[in-house]
Amino acid sequence: NAGVTQTPKFRILKIGQSMTLQCTQDMNHNYMYWYRQDPGMGLKLIYYSVGAGITDKGEVPNGYNVSRSTTEDFPLRLELAAPSQTSVYFCASSILQRGLGRDTQYFGPGTRLTVL
Amino acid sequence: AQKITQTQPGMFVQEKEAVTLDCTYDTSDPSYGLFWYKQPSSGEMIFLIYQGSYDQQNATEGRYSLNFQKARKSANLVISASQLGDSAMYFCAMREGTNAGKSTFGDGTTLTVKP
Numbered sequence: 579n580a581g582v583t584q585t586p587k588f589r590i591l592k593i594g595q596s597m598t599l600q601c602t603q604d605m606n607h608n609y610m611y612w613y614r615q616d617p618g619m620g621l622k623l624i625y626y627s628v629g630a631g632i633t634d635k636g637e638v639p640n641g642y643n644v645s646r647s648t649t650e651d652f653p654l655r656l657e658l659a660a661p662s663q664t665s666v667y668f669c670a671s672s673i674l675q676r677g678l679g680r681d682t683q684y685f686g687p688g689t690r691l692t693v694l
Numbered sequence: 695a696q697k698i699t700q701t702q703p704g705m706f707v708q709e710k711e712a713v714t715l716d717c718t719y720d721t722s723d724p725s726y727g728l729f730w731y732k733q734p735s736s737g738e739m740i741f742l743i744y745q746g747s748y749d750q751q752n753a754t755e756g757r758y759s760l761n762f763q764k765a766r767k768s769a770n771l772v773i774s775a776s777q778l779g780d781s782a783m784y785f786c787a788m789r790e791g792t793n794a795g796k797s798t799f800g801d802g803t804t805l806t807v808k809p
Contacts, residue, residue: 623797
């Protein structure tokens with residue numbers, strides 16, 4: 579089990595460029611998430627998905643897009659990168675265990691993105 | 695309004711002593727879950743402990759325990775017998791209702807364990 583994997587680990591973008599952050603999980607989790615973490619701060623939810631074909635906005639979705647065509651993959655697309663998108667991006671997954679109430683999120687190692 | 699508040703930006707504890715990291719939350723939903731995560735300097739997020747709003751007993755996981763006071767809306771993390779490896783950032787998080795998609799994180803507390 580690899581868990582949650584993210585690529586790339588680091589990336590520098592120029593203002594206005596686009597890129598896709600990849601996220602894959604092999605735990606057959608139905609829920610997947612994208613967060614950003616600015617320096618010294620907590621995580622803010624960008625988008626999440628409750629299953630293939632279903633996505634929804636989180637707290638800070640502007641400037642990002644997502645898709646979920648398979649259970650395993652949840653890529654995050656940045657169009658027209660801006661310096662304000664400089665951050666560490668974490669992908670996570672979880673499985674909602676109804677009745678048990680425990681839906682621990684498993685996190686990937688993060689992608690450090692700098693926009694110059 | 696902040697849904698998760700961690701009022702201690704930084705904490706120090708002597709090795710082998712216990713330490714409490716504070717977390718208060720705000721929700722009107724009777725069904726919610728509370729989580730604590732550890733983020734060492736290497737950057738990964740590590741799940742520590744979970745407490746459900748309907749759980750009768752406080753959660754424990756090894757040296758970690760959660761002091762859950764529902765009426766006060768607090769979910770403090772207690773680390774017993776601190777170790778040097780416990781030095782890290784600690785985040786409290788909440789998931790409201792049955793929607794596992796919506797989680798809110800606090801701004802974190804940096805814990806430093808002194809030898």
